[in-house]
Amino acid sequence: MRSVKSLATAAEAGRHQREWFADLRRRVAAGEPFALLNADVPHEIFRTMDIPYAVSQWWASLVAAKQRSGHYLELVRQRGYPDYSEQYNSVTLGSAFDPEPEAGPWGGLPKPTIVVGDATGDVTRKVFDIWGHEPGVTFYPLESAAENEVPANWWELMPHRWEQAVGPARLDLLTGELENLVRFLETTTGRRFSESRFREVMALVNEQEEWNRKARDLIARTRPAPLGVVDSIPSVMLPQWHRGTEWARDIAKRFYEEVRDRVDAGQAACPDERARLMWIGRGLWYDMGFYQRFQDEYGAVFVWSMYLAIAADGYIRYGDDPMRALAARFAAFGDQLYTPPWSSEWYVKEARLHGIDGVVHLVSDDPRGSYFTARALEAAGIPVIEIHADNVDARTFDDEVVKRIGQWLENVVLA
Amino acid sequence: MPTALTALEEAYARRGAPRPLASTAPPASTAVPEGPADDRTPVIGYVGADIPVELLTAAGARAIRLTGDPESGSELGDRYLGGGVDPMARSVLTRLLAGSFGDLDRIVVSHDCEASLRLFYALRELRRVEPGTGLPEAYLVDILHLPHRTTARYNRRRIGEFAARLEAWTGRPLDLAGAVAAHNERRRLLAAVADLRRAAPARLTGRQFLAVAGAALPVHEHIALLERLLAEAGQLGEHAGRRVFLSGSDHDTPHVYDAIESEGYVIVGEDHSFGGLSPDRPVGAGGLDALAEHYHHSGPTAHRATVSERAAHAARAVRHCGAELFVAYSRTGDEAPAWDFPAQRAALDIPAVLLERQEYGRADLTGLRKEHPCAV
């Protein structure tokens, strides 16, 4: 008797996404510029200048959901490029090579006039640079810089003391790159960059993420949890791609209100909650049912995944200099999730905040290995079970993994 | 007296081995004492192509480029870094934890590729949470490569910070001019040695050149041996194999060179950082400014350059060394070279083969044999 019905905000976010994309296609067809952006680059600049944009990773996940990844990777392969490397970005690159782009999901991705990506890893810059050689497409790269020594408690410092958390070298670099980007966009699109509009956009982003923070805090302290990870992800992730709009701010607020109403009504993902679980690793998008599989037998609920938590802690930046504050949002964004000590200490903080009883760690070949995160959680006295990504194929976990987690719940977490 | 070539090959074989005096030196976890009172030469292990080694020499340190070993397993490196990271870095970490490099006072790491950066993060975190591992302090030198002024200014700042850090470690001012002069002299000599390999027939094999370039020697000893090698050039053999240009992943060991050359090829040029990447320009006068500019423009490596830069470089380099066959090598976990290959092939007028998803230290030559049956 799961009492959770899917959230109204999740349905609304899905509907909005289709309307937004249809409108984007209309605008681009009418001759407006179109930017394709990587997830970790400052969309806020494009929002401020009202330049239509889409996020590469969002498009890749839509393609995957429509079972079309193989088609686009094949187009990449046909040009002689590897189809086993950096798949998120190369799926999107594949749409640039598509002889029939309009056959793609939702009418297909329009051809971008500008592509912006940061030079994370060894391949991202190459992938986008290849795209930049397509006629009519310009690639604008941003650096991905690293710091020697950082204070561990970034989540406390970031909202106001981001200068201290990120360090001036990286902030000077990205601020300079963004100032140049604005000039480049002004020159190539003829649009103006309004400082007051920029401040408005920055304020809307902070408001949106503050609502996510309230929702995160409420879920963290409510027992039994009012909802599990499967129910919160769409209400948080889709609006994240629309940061800086009133729509996104308002839906974040309504998501919080939906959570609060559930709490007030005593609704729970699993009223008989006996264990609160955390998930580390990429999401099992093809098998979301996995996350609810341990509720009936063990009362074990996945209450935490990174999506709501990073919205709550990862984006908020206040300050009088909006361009530098924006640089502070992205100069070290990935470090928050993937670089120890930031990642490891933050996961422990989040586990404690949510009263986590056990952690399921999906070990994959992602080079941003999560060993130190799992280690920190164990050192904090929270049991961790590792499952290996080789056991995962595109259909479902095999019974062996489910059985192993069940035994772990019984013998360790609930013992 | 052994020939200079033999001496250089022996020094190459010793790279990464503990110093002879290891037993009398302080344990690895002991920091370099601050201040000039200590006249022991500090030993600094470094990782990656983008470390300005001139600064290590200028600080009076003995610099050792850390290398892996495909034959000794990498269990701990696999655990700490994860299986997706270039196995070369996993092996380096494993060997560091095993003490294979003897007593290092510090480790400096560059951001020349993703694997080096992840290695730095692992070293930093292991020291923080598992001090029992006895790892020395690690320091990141974050040199970046976008061809823009924003990046140039950033690099200049990072070079300045690194120089200041070295002075704080040793308590001595840097002798930068002297170090730059020495490393430029070594560059000049290595370029002359590369000419010997480019001769037809080649006077050095690729394997020999790798050893000559990577001999683990203080720069002045290295210079002396290179001078002697050039003086002894008349005694060098002739290597008439089919001439290969090797592109792609770094080779910190001779395994892949051995595998390819054992099939009758001779590797006359390469574009990775352990061999003779690019005609390496001298560092200009101008102190830290010139040094920062030099490393900003270094390359083009597979990990930091664009596809078109790499293709243009391949065309130039292949012509320069008279190669007859272009072999691009991409290790599993090091996929950037595979992205470069299509444009490289299109830019070349010689046959080109891609060996992709190769295991560390191995080269699956079946593709090569198929493509070039006449070569053996």
Ligand code: SF4
């Ligand atoms: S275990 Fe939880 S989800 Fe399952 S029936 Fe009981 S209360 Fe409902």
Ligand code: SF4
């Ligand atoms: S097989 Fe043909 S193309 Fe290949 S190396 Fe031999 S002669 Fe050249």
